[in-house]
Amino acid sequence: MAKERIALVLGATGGVGGETAAALLSKGWKVRALHRGTQPGGRHTRLEGAEWIRGDALRAEDVIQAARGAQLVVHAVNPPGYRDWEKLVLPMLESSLQAARRAGARLVLPGTLYNYGLDAFPVLKEDSPQHPHTRKGAIRVAMERRIEEEAARGTRALIVRAGDFFGPHAGNNWFSQGFVKPGARPRSISNPNVPGVGHAWAYLPDLAATLAALAEREQELPAFERFHFGGHWLEDGTEMSRSILRVLGHPAPSVRRMPWALLRLASPFNTTLRELLEMRYLWQHPARLDNTRLRAFLGKEPHTPLDAAVHHSLQAMGCLPDAAEPTRGASPLTTHRA
16 A cells, blocks of 8 residues: 655645645645644635645744654745745744654755846856845845755755746736736736846746656655756747737737836835835846756656636636636747747
8 A cells, every 4th residue: 555645835825835735636645734824715725635734834843743744845935925034934944944854754945046146147057156136035045055954964855946936826926916916807017027038937837737746756856956947938028918918818908118116116115016126137137947957857847838827827816707718819939848
């Protein structure tokens, strides 16, 4: 009889955590979801079968208890609304590392490209130099360094870096906070990109499927591993706006440049705006994640065509009628093939 496979997911009510939990459930894993409140409903009903455990990611003992018997600890939790990153991120990670160590589990971190500075652009490999020039990037580097230190002591770990998240349940992200507003058919689209500058996007169901596929091949992974998820590399970053227009069809909303000057004026009073401004350099310079090693290991990378991914995202955000279909005749972007 096969041993029961157990995964503890921290951040299951969030975008990448929720999608990863769903992907693991589909593979037959037993999923425990650590959550500070009572069992959530609504969009989280897609996680039917998950065991919701009340606890706080900042309390190591809560995480250790929830991880007992687990083979996988997915650390996909972040402070809400980008608040207090410098105070909370590393202590939360420490809880997960202790839990993975005690359980003999592998820690999985969905990473970002914030670790990198302009000296590593435009093509980012797993071993490219990490010289971030933002506060959040420095924290990301510190997280990965701490994970590598723990891995040297025997705790297995996996880091998968990806571009900007988007998807049906993505939470805080550029797509739903920058390009369009949730809740109604968009009248306008805000485009932060410099025309002609490429941008890396990660459709969360594809990223989650990748994490689950890697978990399925635990025996083939080294004790510590990093991979880059290619996702949707858009050679001209304005292609995301064009995809939104194709999916919405007629009447077409207007497309405007992101009002960076106004965001800067309002940023002293809004934490999210300050964080968005700090990441502006990623819209001004191309940074592509090289997924050669990931494709060599898995054979291929899960990949949903761009227009289909945008359609599912807009529909979940309430920007399309439930019965809406993708625009007929639209040609999904395939500039990056998995």
